[in-house]
Amino acid sequence: MSLSLPMASSALSASERALSLYEALPYPNVPLSQTARNALPEMFKMSYTTAQYLRTHTIVPPEGKVLLNAGCGSGWETLMMAEANPGAQIVACDLSPASVKLTEERLRHHGFADAEFYVLNLLELERLGIQFDFISLNDVLYLLEDPTEGLRAMKNVLKPDGIIRANLHSRRQRQVFFRLQEAFQKVGQFDVPPAVGAQNVREFMGSLREEVAQAVLWNPANYAEDAAIMNNYLLSNDKGFTIPDLFRMLQQAGLSFLSLVDRPDWSVESLFKEVPEFVRQRLATLSIMERLHLYELLRPVHRLIDFWAEHAGSSPVLPWSDEDWLSGSVQFNPLLMDNPRFRQEYSKALQEKRPYEMQWTGATHGRISxxxxxxSWLAPLLQGPTPVRELIQQAVQLGSPDEERTTAEVLTFLTNLEDFLFLMLQ
Ligand SMILES: C[S@@+](CC[C@H](N)C(=O)[O-])C[C@H]1O[C@@H](n2cnc3c(N)ncnc32)[C@H](O)[C@@H]1O
Structure with missing residues (x-):
């Protein structure tokens, strides 16, 4: 007599496990008709022009650029990519045919008829014979057997001046989930169908004594959907990383770190009431990697280490000098200019002479105020790029006649907003 037993999940490859989960539950579960146009903090991460400005200080429109969403899931990320980059050619791929089908339906529904979709392992992207200007892979790398191999595969299809946006789970922020994943493996929940496993996790967590449940941060309201359980407590092959891990992996893949996507959140100085002098002195000598690592040791609050990267060997741009500012023109980030809600709300604040506030990047400290x-200093920008000297003249007319002081004030103000990529200088 022969028995056919289900394969234990540990015997499956990472791709087989991802396929079996995401074929049953394409991720994320967002209604097809929902637009991403007003999700500016999300679009920010997907904007080719924003990332390219950070890399080169040039404003390169997305028209005609070739963009890839690798591991596209149900296409919500692909839609953000398409909406954030008008006129770009969009290509999406995923292991899961059901996910690719949903992505195609979503993009067609929103009028992106000429996007391309492939059922394909991202490790085999070279088979398409396409080179990309920008590649985004959100919540994918850490699912691969070897994420460095994933980065290398992306590098191999990246144009010389292209940019990758990707992320890794943080080992420190997510440690409770890694512990519980191990616990649920021990009680056999990785080898049962998703609906059964999800229900068993709810029962298990609900049966814990209150102090134990609290210590593992269980909140049933967050886990009403099976997908939420599967993508956290029962996520096969989930792995955590640190900042030094990321830098090492990029180097092994022939890539260079450009920036964290939520970089306003990673300031070591922001963690102190007042930075002790010896720390200040030491910080000045640390590399970017060491500073970011210090931050994650002190305050590991970000689930993702979300980054932009480029080919190794590119030279970093120098910060703008005062002369650059005074001879340049400044404009709102094109994502803002293309956003009717932003233009309307900014104009309203202007008319009503009140402060303007908005959540800009996805970072907790990414609020513009x-x-x-x-x-009113920025009012001319609603019409388009404006010489910085004109803005200074206007500020002098509107307020203080002390030109030198006003110049310094305007430049500080513009520099801060440019640092947030809210403004761009040309
Ligand atoms: C958590 S979902 C993320 C979906 C989408 N990127 C997003 O953020 O909305 C992970 C996706 O990666 C896909 N995936 C995992 N390994 C892959 C691989 N080797 N090649 C292509 N897709 C993969 C899965 O099928 C799944 O759809």
Whole structure:
């Protein structure tokens, strides 16, 4: 007599496990008709122009650029990519045919008829024979057997001046989930169908004594959907990384770190009431990697280490000098200019002479807050790029006649907003 037993999940490859989960539950579960146009913090991460400005200080429109969403899931990320980059050619791929089908339906529904879709392992992307200007892979790398191999595969299809946006799970922020995943493996929940496993996890967690449940941060309200359980407590092959891991992996893949996507959140100085002098002195000598690592040791609050990377060997741009500012023109990030809600709300703040506030990047500290008297300084930008000297003249006319002081004030104000990639200088 022969028995056919289900294969234990540990015997399956990472791709087989991802396929079996995401074929049953394409991720994320967002209604097809929902637009991403007003999700500016999400679009920010997907914007080719924003990332390219960070890399080169040039404003390169997305028209005609070739963009890849690798591991596209149900296509929500692909839709953000398409909406954030008007006129770009969009290509999406995923292991799971059901996910690719949903992505195609979603993009067609929103009018992106000429996008291309492939059922394909991202490790085999070279088979397409396409080179990309920008590649995004959100919540994918850590699912691969060897994420460095995934990065290398992306590098092999990246144009010389292209940019990759990807992320890894943080080992420190997510440690509770890694512990519980191990616990649920021990009680056999990785080898049962998703609906059964999800229900068993709810029962298990609900049966824990209160102090134990609290210590593992269980909140049933967050886990009403099976997908939420599967993507956290029962996620096969989930792995955590640190900042030094990321830098090592990039180097092994022939890539260079450009920036964290939520970089306003990673300032070591922001963690102190007042930075002790010996720390300040030491910080000045640390590399970017060491500073970011210090941050994650002190405050590991980010689930993702979300980054932009480029080919190794590219030279970093130098910060703009005062002369650059005074001879340049400044403009709002094109994502803002293309966003009717932003234009409307900024104009309203201007008319009503009140402060302007908005959540800009996805970072907790990515909130833009412009005091009422400075909102009018940027008014000409609603019409398009404006010479910085014109903005200074206008600020002098509107307020203080002390030209030298006003120049310094305007430059500080513009520099801060440019650091957030809210403004761009040309
Ligand atoms: C958590 S989902 C993320 C979906 C999408 N990137 C997003 O953020 O909305 C992970 C996706 O990666 C896909 N995936 C995992 N390994 C892959 C591989 N080797 N090649 C292509 N897709 C893969 C899965 O099928 C799944 O759809």
């Amino acid at each position: 412009i005091p009422a008297e400075k909102v």
